[in-house]
Each structure stands twice: as C-alpha cells, then as structure tokens.
Amino acid sequence: MTDSINSDPAKATVSRDFSRRQFTRLAGLLGAGISFSQILPAAQARTPVSDEKSTNVIAYIDKNEYWTGPLPQAARVAQKTILSGNRYDPDHLHNDFLHTVSTVEHVPVEQILVWQGSMDPLIRSIAAFASPERGLVTVDPTFEVPWKVAKYLNIPVQRVPLTAAENYATSTKALLKANPKAGLYYVCSPNNPTGTSTPLQEIKWLLDNKPADAVVLVDEAYIHFTTNPSALALLQNRKDLIVLRTFSKLFGMAGLRVGLSFAHPELHQRMMRYDGEAATRLINVSALAGAKESLLLPDQIKKRRDNMTAVREAVEQHLQKRGIAFLPGSQANMIMVDWGRPAADVAAAFEKRGVVIGRNWPIWPNISRVTIGSAEEMALFNQQVDRIFKS
Ligand SMILES: Cc1ncc(COP(=O)(O)O)c(C=O)c1O
Known part of the structure; x- marks a missing residue:
C-alpha cells in the first residue's frame, strides 16, 4: 500500500496499479453509478415474480433475513423518530448512536462509523485495500460481494476451498499461503453460507504473519447468532484490521439499512476518500434510532438467538431422520443442505410448493x-x- 491518506484519490489509485479507466469505474461503484446486479448476489436482488406467483409463496427462507421485523421496542422508538424527520440530525442522534455503540462494544468512538448497511463499507474496503497488484483472498464458498467487486475492478482473487477435513472452518494459514502478498484478506465469521466461525487465535495468527501493510477484514454480519468472541477484541490501536457489523440479520432491519465499521481512523479515511464523508454522515434518523435502541436490549437479543438455535436444531434433526446430509457446525441462521442432486432443481421443486430456499455456490452444485x-x-x-424426498 503506497498511497497516503492525503494524496489525490485519482493519483493514489493509479499508483496502486489501477488504470485511469478503473478509477472511473471505482468512482461509479461508490457512487452507486453501476447496476446493482453487477455486485449483489443473485438472491439479494430478488427476481420480480408475477403477482400470481408471489401470492403462492408461503415462506421466503432464501436471503438470511430475520423472519420478523425489528425488536418491538426498537420499532416503537423508530416510529416516534419519524416525527423528527424534518431534521438532519435531531437531538444529536448520530453522535448519540456512536457513543452507544462505543459503550456496548468497548471500542473508542473515534474508531466507529455508521453506514447504510454493511455492504457499503465492504465494497469500499475492497476498492481501498486491494488492487490489481495486491489481490484479495477469501475462502470458497463465502459471501460473493467481495468477489464481484474485485472482478469489476480487475483485482485478482484467490479462493481457498473449505473442506470436510477442516470441518468447513476457515484456515488463515491457508489464506496466507494462497497469496502471501495480498492487499486484503476477507474473513466472514460466522461465514455466509456455512455458518462456521473462525476462532480469534486464527485471526490473530493472520494479523501477526501477513505483510505489515495488508489489511484483514472480518465480516461479522452474523455474530449476534453466536456467543463466540468478536474480533473487536483484537482491534485496539491496530492499523490493519476492519470489523464490519450489520443490523440486517438478528435485529430484523435489513430494509432499514444500518451497518457499522470498526477500524483505526486512518483506515476509515482511506475508505472515505472517494466520496468524502457523505455516505456515513447522513443516515436515516428513524433507522438510526431503532438501531440504537436494539443495542440496549441484550435479553431480547439472547432470546432471538436462542429461538433461532432451537429451530435450526429441529430442522437438522428432521433432515437427519430423512437421511439428508447437511454441513455441520453452523452457528448462524442458515444451514447448507446436501441434496445429492442439483440444488437448482431442488430449489425449483420447493418454490413450486411455496417455499423459496437459498442459492447454491458453484463450488458445491448439490x-x-x-x-x-x-x-x-x-x-x-x-x-x-x-x-x-418421498422414499
Ligand atoms: C456476510 C455478509 N456481509 C454483508 C452483508 C450485507 O448486509 P447489509 O448491507 O444488509 O448490512 C450480507 C448480507 O447478506 C452478508 O451476508
């Protein structure tokens, strides 16, 4: 990483081996000037179905959304805040929100930014810390947005397959081996789609052994579904670690769009260099108020986690009884089911019966x-x- 924070964004981008044309693409990417279908996973951009077809759908269990809305108390606060929506920042809500996050997560407020969801800081992290010269490394399968952004910007990607021998867990030694000189190492924990968590020692090992100027991004979109420790414990004053969070999963706020990034201010400055601070300063105040309230309800967070875990275990038992294989070790609101035949055909059979299940990844077509x-x-x-699966 040769660019400094204060250098001209276009020049700094080209100095990282991007072409001038790619800089234009990058600016378009962050300004949402491109078609979302180029970046979003297929299921995120749900294909419009005809009215007739959609009325037949009884269950959408395809996008890792929480099955019901925000925590009721959070929804009440969000509704009330709509009445102050004439103000950009009623009662200093933005600052108040950041201080609440700081208290709950034990991270200095200077290291926290709020965004419209976590997709935005994820996309800009790829653009800011990986380059055609210093690639991106992830496991496979994982959340595809980093791959899509990298492809769009001509950034090379190394994908390390998850294996049964390793219980489908992320090995950070394998990530480093795949590209010892990458610009960005992406670790999704719990991982989407396997739900498997990466222990803190693994992440610590990567931080200790990667090139000093490479960045590790830990995507904790699903962390509230586990009781495992967060990578925030490793943040301290480091300048090479970013942790992302979202309110789109357990908090039931996917459509309300609130996400967080935790990082040293120097990393945050680099992430914001292309479009100033607008993307993080102006957040929907109603959503922000609901998100703040959610963080203050630990008993209800636990209740949602416990309920989801009990339902997941019941599904696993049912599959076991039917002799249908699934990947072990999920600690999130998803499981990977091995149908033993093409997953796309099975998904179509479910959809015909009103149940929309999730996608499959090319590495595991069944x-x-x-x-x-x-x-x-x-x-x-x-x-x-x-x-x-009638026998
Ligand atoms: C691992 C992971 N990261 C980030 C996101 C983006 O979520 P959002 O932008 O709604 O916060 C998702 C969404 O499904 C995800 O699965």
Missing part, C-alpha cells in the same frame, strides 16, 4: 443454503422435504 425462518416456516420446509 448444496443449497437454507435460511432458518420461524418455527412455522421451518415446519413447512420440513413438510416439503418429506414430499420432495
């Missing part, structure tokens, strides 16, 4: 990601498993 919905939705899923 395995679908299934989001854990409500107990009722998953009972319906189990019922359709029985119908589709």
Whole structure:
C-alpha cells in the first residue's frame, strides 16, 4: 500500500496499479453509478415474480433475513423518530448512536462509523485495500460481494476451498499461503453460507504473519447468532484490521439499512476518500434510532438467538431422520443442505410448493443454503422435504 491518506484519490489509485479507466469505474461503484446486479448476489436482488406467483409463496427462507421485523421496542422508538424527520440530525442522534455503540462494544468512538448497511463499507474496503497488484483472498464458498467487486475492478482473487477435513472452518494459514502478498484478506465469521466461525487465535495468527501493510477484514454480519468472541477484541490501536457489523440479520432491519465499521481512523479515511464523508454522515434518523435502541436490549437479543438455535436444531434433526446430509457446525441462521442432486432443481421443486430456499455456490452444485425462518416456516420446509424426498 503506497498511497497516503492525503494524496489525490485519482493519483493514489493509479499508483496502486489501477488504470485511469478503473478509477472511473471505482468512482461509479461508490457512487452507486453501476447496476446493482453487477455486485449483489443473485438472491439479494430478488427476481420480480408475477403477482400470481408471489401470492403462492408461503415462506421466503432464501436471503438470511430475520423472519420478523425489528425488536418491538426498537420499532416503537423508530416510529416516534419519524416525527423528527424534518431534521438532519435531531437531538444529536448520530453522535448519540456512536457513543452507544462505543459503550456496548468497548471500542473508542473515534474508531466507529455508521453506514447504510454493511455492504457499503465492504465494497469500499475492497476498492481501498486491494488492487490489481495486491489481490484479495477469501475462502470458497463465502459471501460473493467481495468477489464481484474485485472482478469489476480487475483485482485478482484467490479462493481457498473449505473442506470436510477442516470441518468447513476457515484456515488463515491457508489464506496466507494462497497469496502471501495480498492487499486484503476477507474473513466472514460466522461465514455466509456455512455458518462456521473462525476462532480469534486464527485471526490473530493472520494479523501477526501477513505483510505489515495488508489489511484483514472480518465480516461479522452474523455474530449476534453466536456467543463466540468478536474480533473487536483484537482491534485496539491496530492499523490493519476492519470489523464490519450489520443490523440486517438478528435485529430484523435489513430494509432499514444500518451497518457499522470498526477500524483505526486512518483506515476509515482511506475508505472515505472517494466520496468524502457523505455516505456515513447522513443516515436515516428513524433507522438510526431503532438501531440504537436494539443495542440496549441484550435479553431480547439472547432470546432471538436462542429461538433461532432451537429451530435450526429441529430442522437438522428432521433432515437427519430423512437421511439428508447437511454441513455441520453452523452457528448462524442458515444451514447448507446436501441434496445429492442439483440444488437448482431442488430449489425449483420447493418454490413450486411455496417455499423459496437459498442459492447454491458453484463450488458445491448439490448444496443449497437454507435460511432458518420461524418455527412455522421451518415446519413447512420440513413438510416439503418429506414430499420432495418421498422414499
Ligand atoms: C456476510 C455478509 N456481509 C454483508 C452483508 C450485507 O448486509 P447489509 O448491507 O444488509 O448490512 C450480507 C448480507 O447478506 C452478508 O451476508
């Protein structure tokens, strides 16, 4: 990483081996000037279905959304805040929110930024810290947005396959071996789509052994579904670690768009260099108020986690009873089910019966990601498993 924070963004970008044309693409990317379908995973940009078809859908268990809305108390606060929506920042809400996050997560407020979801800081991290010269490394399968952004910007990507021998867990030694000179190492923990967590010692090992100027990004979109420790414990004053969080999963706020990045201010400056601070300063105040309230409800967070875990275990037991394989070790609101036949065909069979399950990844064509919905939705899923896999 040769660019300094204060250098001209265009020049600094070209100095990282991007072409001038790629700089224009990068500016378009951060200004959302490109088609979202080029970046979003297929299932995120849900294909519009005809009215007739959509009325037949009984359960959407395809996008890892929480099955119901925000925590009720958070929703009430968000609704009330709409009435102050004439102000950009009523009652210093933005600052208040950041201080609440700081208190709850024990991270200095200077190291926290809020965004419209976590996709935005994820995209800009790829653009800021990887380059055609210093690539990106991830496991496979994982969340595809980093791959898509890298492809769009001509950044080389090394994908390290997850294996049964390693219990589908991320080996950071394998990540480093795949490209010892990468600009960015992406670790999703718990990983989307396997739900497997990466222990802190693994992340610490990567931080201690990677090139000093490379950055490790830990995506904790699903962390609230586990009781495992967060990589925030490693942040301290480091200048090579970014942790991302979102309110789109356990907090039931995917459509309300609130996400967080935790990093040293110098890393944050680099992430914001292309479009100033606008993307993080102006956040929907109603969503922000709801997110702040959510953080203050640990008992309800635990209740959601416990409920989801019980439902996931019931689904796993049902699959076991039917002799259908699934990947072990998920600690999030998803499981990977191995149908033993093309996953796309199985997904179509479910959809015909009103249950929309998740996508499959090219590396595992027979395995679908299934989001854990409500107990009722998953009972319906189990019922359709029985119908589709009649012995
Ligand atoms: C691992 C991971 N990171 C980031 C995101 C982006 O979420 P959002 O932009 O809604 O915060 C998702 C969404 O599914 C995800 O699965």
